[in-house]
Amino acid sequence: MLPLFFFLLCTLFRLKLARPTFPFLFRSFHSSIAAMVKVAVDGPAGSGKSSTARAVAKRLQLTYIDTGAMYRSVALACIKQGVNVEEKEAVVNVAKNVSIGFSSKEDALHVLLDGEDVTDEIRTVEVNKKVSPVASNAEVRKILVAHQQHLGSTDPRGVVMDGRDIGTVVFPDAEVKVYMEASSKMRAERRLKEMREKGNADITVDEVEADIIRRDEVDSTREASPLKPAEDAVHIDTTSLVFADQVEKVCELIAPHLPSPPLE
Numbered sequence: 001m002l003p004l005f006f007f008l009l010c011t012l013f014r015l016k017l018a019r020p021t022f023p024f025l026f027r028s029f030h031s032s033i034a035a036m037v038k039v040a041v042d043g044p045a046g047s048g049k050s051s052t053a054r055a056v057a058k059r060l061q062l063t064y065i066d067t068g069a070m071y072r073s074v075a076l077a078c079i080k081q082g083v084n085v086e087e088k089e090a091v092v093n094v095a096k097n098v099s100i101g102f103s104s105k106e107d108a109l110h111v112l113l114d115g116e117d118v119t120d121e122i123r124t125v126e127v128n129k130k131v132s133p134v135a136s137n138a139e140v141r142k143i144l145v146a147h148q149q150h151l152g153s154t155d156p157r158g159v160v161m162d163g164r165d166i167g168t169v170v171f172p173d174a175e176v177k178v179y180m181e182a183s184s185k186m187r188a189e190r191r192l193k194e195m196r197e198k199g200n201a202d203i204t205v206d207e208v209e210a211d212i213i214r215r216d217e218v219d220s221t222r223e224a225s226p227l228k229p230a231e232d233a234v235h236i237d238t239t240s241l242v243f244a245d246q247v248e249k250v251c252e253l254i255a256p257h258l259p260s261p262p263l264e
Contacts, residue, residue, distance in 0.1 A: 036158070036175075037062065037158035037159075037175055037176075037254070037257055037258060038152055038158065038159055038161070038171045038173070038174040038175055038176075039053075039056070039062070039158075039159065039160040039161065039174060039175070039176045039177075039178070039250075039254055040161060040162075040166035040167035040170070040171050040174040040176065040177045040178065040230070040233075041053040041056075041160065041161070041162040041163075041166065041178045041180065041250070042162070042163060042164055042165065042166050042167050042168070042177070042178070042179050042180070042227070042229060042230070042233065043162075043164070043178075043179055043180035043181055044164070044181065044187065044212070044215070044216050044219065044227060045187060045191065045212050045215055045216075046182065046186070046187025046188065046190045046191040046212055047180040047181050047182045047187060047238060048180055048182065048190070048238040048241075048243070048246055049162045049163075049178075049180045050066055050068065050162050051243065052162075052180065052238075052243070052246050052247055052250055053066075053160045053161070053162040053250075054066075054109060054160075055243075055247045056160050056247055056250045056251055056254070057159075057160040059247065059251060060160075060251065060254060060258065061157065062157055062158045062159055062160050063155045063157050063158065063159045063160070064109060064159070064160050064161075064162075065102065065148065065151055065152065065159055065160070065161040065162075066102070066109060066111070066162060066163075067144070067148050067161060067162065067163035067164075067166065067170070068162070068163055068164070069100075069102075069111045069122055070100050070144050070147070070148070071131055071134050071135045071140075071144065072111075072122035072123070072127050072131050073098065073100045073111060073113045073118060073122055074091065074094060074095045074098065074100075074134050074140060074144070075122075075127050075130040075131040075134045076113060076118055076121055076122050076127050077094050077098045077113060077114075078090075078091055078094050078130065078134065079126060079127070079130060081094060085130045085133040085134055086133055088137050088139070091133070091134055091137050091140055092137065092139040092140055092143070095134075095137075095139075095140045095143045095144065096143060098113060098114055099112075099113070099114050099115065100112070100113060100144075100147070120198050120199075123194065123195065123198055124198075125195070125202075125203060128211060128215075129211070132214075132215055132218045132219070135164075135219070135222075136218060136219075136222040136223075136224060137224070138223065138224035141165075141224050141225055145165075145169060145170055145225075148161065148163075148166075148170050149170060149171070152170070152171060164219055164225070164227040165225035165226075165227070167179070167229070167230030167232075167233050168225070168228060168229075168230050169225045172230065175254075175257040176234075176250075176253050176254050176257060177229075177230045177232055177233040177234065178233060178234050178236060178250055178253065179229035179230070179233040179234070179235050179236070180235075180236050180237075180238055180246070181235065181236070181237055181238070181239075182237060182238045182239040183239045184209050184212055184213055184216070185205075185209060186238075186239045187209075187212050188205050188206075188208040188209035188212055189205055191208050191212065192204075192205050192208045195208070234253055236249055236250070
């Protein structure tokens, strides 16, 4: 045991001396540790999960992945192709053949469908009404979950991923799991504000709330990956929280799982 102890001691000493000479080795090692960090943020529509996850990822320099945008993109593709979203096999065929990607422009996440920027199109009232059958399609979920797992497992920076089944299905081994919730009225007000900012103003808050309640019922009772918190998720009710506070709460949960700052 004694020779092994001296060997380890000498190795550590050499590494200490190597820090100023070969800092890139330590930065590389730092990055590989960060790649293991996966943050799952789940919750119903309008709970603040997407905006919070996006802000947290930006603050901690992690990659943000909006899985809801992927289901919305398939729904939009169905609309564009004239496919009935209730016809399961036809929707599966669409999901298999479309290309969904993300790009960052001016600090904003843009969603690409077959190379076309559909960031605003996927947030319309029409897509809102069509997305539930798409998200409830078990085969579509298998296709998109595999894509999400690939994105989350190969990104060198680590990921913050939001959706409805991230902590339960996509990444049940995530280091941090958060379930965000809020009253249906508050969620409707948030969603209406978002829709009006994108030019979709021809709808009332009561109509939005009714659609949210309907979506909650569909999402929580579907057979494939129903909306529910992971058993070990931390619950955050955002009804009366200001945005900065909910971002801070999530960052505090992630902090212990991040490596120390890279060596200079």
